[in-house]
Amino acid sequence: MLSELLQFLFSGLTVGAMYALAAVGFSLIYSASGVINFAQGEFIMLGGMSAALLVQAGVPLPLAIALAVLVAAAAGLIVEKLAIEPAGNSEVVTLVIITIGASLTLRGLAEVFLGKGNHALPAFSGEDPLVIFGATLMPQSLWVMGVTLVVVLALGLFFGRTTLGKGVLATSCNKLAAQLVGINTRFILLLAFGLSAALGAVGGILVAPMTYTSYDVGIMMGLKGFVAAALGGLGSGFGAIVGGLLLGIVEAMTAGYISSAYKDAMPFVLILLILFFLPQGLFGKKATDRV
Amino acid sequence: ADPIRIGAVLSVTGPAAYLGDPELKTLQMYVETLNKSGGVLGRPLELVHYDDGSEAGKANGFAKRLIENDKVDFIIGGTTSGATMAIAPLVERAQVPFISLAGAVVIVEPAKKWVFKTPHTDRMAAERVFDDMKKAGLTKVALLSENSGFGQSGRKEAQAVAAKYGITLVADETYGPKDTDMTAQLTKIKGVPGVQAVFVFGLGQGPAVVTKNFAQLGIKLPLYQSHGVASDEYIRLAGAAAEGVRLPSPALPVAAKLPATDPQKKVVSDYAKLFAERWKAEPSTFGGYAYDGLMLATDAMRRAGSTDKGKVRDALEATTNFVATSGAFNMSASDHMGLSLSAFRMLEIRNGDWTLLN
Amino acid sequence: MKPTTRGFLFLAFVLAVLPLALTNGYYYDLAIRMAINATIAVGLNLLIGYTGQISLGHAGFFGIGAYASAILTSRYGLPSGLALIIGAVATAGLAFAVARPILKLKGHYLAMATLGLGIILSMVVVNETDLTGGPDGMPVDAFSLFGMQIVGEQAWYVVVVLILLLVTRAALNLIDAPAGRALQAIHGAEIAARVAGVDTTSFKVRVFVLSAVVASVMGSVTAHYVGFLTPGVAGFFHSIELVTMVVLGGMASVFGSILGAVVLTLLPQLLSAFEGWETVVFGLILMLTMIFLPRGILPTLRLKFAGRAA
Amino acid sequence: MRETVLEIRCLTSHYGRIQALHGIDLDVKQGQLVALVGANGAGKTTLLRTISGVQPASSGAVRFRGEDITRLVPEKRVRAGICQVPEGRQVFSPMSIEDNLRLGAYVRRDREIEQDLERMYGIFPILKEKRALPAGTLSGGQQQMLAMARALMGRPKLLLLDEPSMGLAPLLVEEIFRVIRRLKAEGITIFLVEQNAHAALAIADIGYVIETGHTILSGPGPELLHDEQVKKAYLGM
């Protein structure tokens, strides 16, 4: 019984860590622009796909990883430069639709050039599961969790301690004022997209050994990432982690104890309940504007 | 001469792209091939195809376009059962012969005048698996199906025929087509008292994840998959974990291993070779269904001696012992699929390769 | 004559003469689908464009209508008109029940909650196989009212065009009325609206229910028209598609919504020529439109001609 | 003759098709305090926005210390030393007051930021008291102080003030004008838009009067105070 519970928990943590990593990317772009980037999932896909294809082509794993992250980051920069920047001061919904367009374009390009097959990436530390109190955990899960933690801590430092990080936050909350204190808001957006695309790619690469990757994995990862980010509170790195893990665990517990058919619906029931009581998500900041 | 227009509505993108993509490639390739060898009835073939993005509503719209606007002579497609059922009423009304590439039994039961299909039904896949289980003395089976048209149709049929083989389904779990971890479901299955085997019904990467998770959890039960994973990709993705997995499959994956006496040997070998050369990709059994569809259609046209829709339909219904990738087709007024259970081969994965059982 | 009246008459005229250009069933089919989408988009625009409350779950309401019609007529033998009304009432009830807590949320959290609602609804459709046929879908009988069946594209065209005109007229009336102004004020400055006496919660709830009911009715209509339903109609992507119609055509523009629906319905048909590149081209068109016409097609063009400031 | 810091020639600017500035000519010399007065909608804010580069100029030229900056991006102008206290305060609401102030020094790399921070807290003690709170929770006047302090954190060479006394209590208005005089004494060039025309013109070296996008009058500040037209239109006399 305990081992079962523990196994569900591991399953939830594994999946949850993936969601968390996806959510961090959302949070980052949201922090810089107030936009939910629907193309975030495609960066995840690009990372995983590039790495898998490079490895298949004989490139050593570490190099393949580095190149894949670069590919995704470049895609992020291009999307920002060609689609977000020209849209300039448009309303948020407009930008959101643009990111949907970008997402379709990237997915379509991957479909055309990388094909529709599924691809695997070798696990970083072997395929032998760790057995803990009768439950098993893949070493790759630890990679995912560890990297997620490191990324969130690093981002916490970036936003909390560095001037550039503050500049990113300032840009999202008041672009005009940001310009007036000398922040290069175009560069900030570029940075945010590049960085979150790179982060997305890291996520995509880390999970590829467990989940496989194909041109259309971005849809699901993107959606779950958005959900996790909103659950935890947009713009909060810690919230992204908690949101992601919570999402993963609720899914696993629902599948384990209630009904696997409704495991994807249950998190949303939970989210609706949470949002009714905490309209800013778990760790989101309250709006502070006064009248 | 006027080209013969073959219409196709396929799910080339979206969740069912795994099926629709090789189907389209196959049709394109064989239309080229046929045209090179002089076409059919001395007329070239022209393929008019649309991608329904795996949405039945769109399939319906595109079918209307094929019928009303493109005025096609024949329609192939409906990658999914949903799309097929959305198209069926249109072809019935417009009286256009139609071959579906989807698996559900309802497509041909009861037989509709203008609707035919090439793949084995999901029911046959379930029956084939249960038959194998019965022989091995496995009676308490856990079902794990994908939350997609393919998986749910399979689940329904498996539930329907289990009793016939003396099998009790002791667990009924599902997973999403893009799920990344199925250990929760498998843990639950593992804990079901007396469970003797696990039957997975799904497509693409999901069953591979299940297989890996199966190994991760150290479950020692026999694992059965459906024909949805009958492709080399599955073995590649699941790796060592796939060892010992059994599944029903058309002959295609074991083309090279078929005995020379096998009537299908030539057909499937040729198809596999041509596909691999033309597209630099692994042939897929789903592409095979499209091949069968196109070949049945053109064969019927030849026999009818015209593209008159009614005559082609009648000829199609009269198809006898037409050997294609899925098996030998014997259509009749009541059977618009024409395959028997024996068309499915039981395969097992041994040493990272397919082995033909019995 | 008011510009909106002129616009409406123009629309009515176009819809009246359009059949001349519809030379076969396929073109009729397209026009019907456009009209259906346009009607939903006009309703949704009242919520999104005018009131400023995003919904990523409207396909769920569409799905309720569609499946209510499908299930009640084919499994329980109810008359299709009654089934449509039951679907609409059920949608209204559900929308009303969830609206209050959901519409307290703002921005992306509202998007999240509506998305969740839509996904829960579509999961029900996928999983309740016995009722809905599951992912493989279910057939729907023809629509009949007082023993008369609507058959054939021409008849359907008349029906959906009448509905579209009715909904458009009502929406135009509304935005020109005090209630419509209140909706826009909620979008512009919610606190100011409340201080001016606008019961913002009640207005949001009512317009949410209204747009949901429009979606539901069009769901029923679509179900009978197409004759076959799969869970995709209630799914997330359909919701996104509907929102895209509104934003692409132009937020807070009734005619914009219609245009958006027309463009988004037509586009996949036109793009089928781009074999394999459909997704790419579609994405690019979406992006370019929003970059160069950031307020949506119609309002931006109107601004360009009227020369109003950014 | 002192160096001309800001030189504006025939500057026009549009919002869409609406022209807000119709050829403004204006000079600000090193160390001067120049005041700009005008009715609502005259174009004062637009002029300041154009100088800072957040509103595009349609034609004409803006030169800063002899260099043409008409097409320069805003952040480069800040780097060059042009800081603005914008209309409507524009604080970074969700961020803490201290973060707001530090962001004021965003372009600076020197080590005296901490020192300046303390200086600002010295001038506006309430900001120190609330340093860790989100700026959005401040009262209107407190936000105005924050906006002023934030601009000063940039160590401007040219300070653009858009109604800095708006919403401030009388005592603080005095304080603000004291600060402005002190900044001027420190040699900072100041361009002041102020509705409190009396106070502004009284301390200004030069005053400009702007009406519907045209400069209609200019001269030494105190002199303008006695101009009949100015008296009637802006001083309520």
Next chain:
Amino acid sequence: MLEVRNLSKTFGGVKAVQDVSFTVRAGTIHAVIGPNGAGKTTLFNLITGIYTPTSGEILFDDASAGGESPDRLARRGMSRTFQNLQVCMNMSAIENVMVGAHLRLGTSLLAGLFRLPGLAKADAECRDEAARLMEFVGVGRYRDAHASQMSYGALKRLEIARALAAKPKLLLLDEPAAGLNHTETAEIEALIRKVADSGVTVVLVEHDMKLVMNLSDHILVLDYGRKLAEGSAAEIRENPDVIAAYLGASA
């Protein structure tokens, strides 16, 4: 008309308003002054229902008003302007003003959908009236403009027009003269006088002492959320505490 008893509001640790009591008699002009951050705007937000009081009572027309929603209070005859502009930038200037008249028009959604008779006529009248009001507050030239095209000062006045469009019994103005020059302030002063003369009770927050002293029948001084003093203009002007905390020597 308005009675506030022991009203307090705290935000976390910040005591924005503490134990404030005062009465506003019908038909008078009542000013609330005090240093920045004294709690004036918070007081307005409490009275108009935007905040719920932490403790204390508010009586409006002898009936409890504390914690009631803004729209209900509006129904009971309250209207206000904001220190931080709350203008609907998605609408035209005149429509903004017409929103103010919301309660006096048919607000039913159904009536709007079907354009019930009478509605259009009332609406047209409302438009004319709104135009008059815009003229009255001095933004007549923006009659056909979009709100987003107006300057800051013009928007401030537009808010006053919107508040007046409600035909309130009690009008609360938060810094109506901010951003106006002396001449414009004098205009606003005359305008407020006219409004008050028409029988509307006015409560205003303002830092322009000339306007406050000229207009007010009664002045309430807040400091650190507490009542510092209360009285007529003359009394307040002489009050040493008020001079020290707020007015300074020059006033």
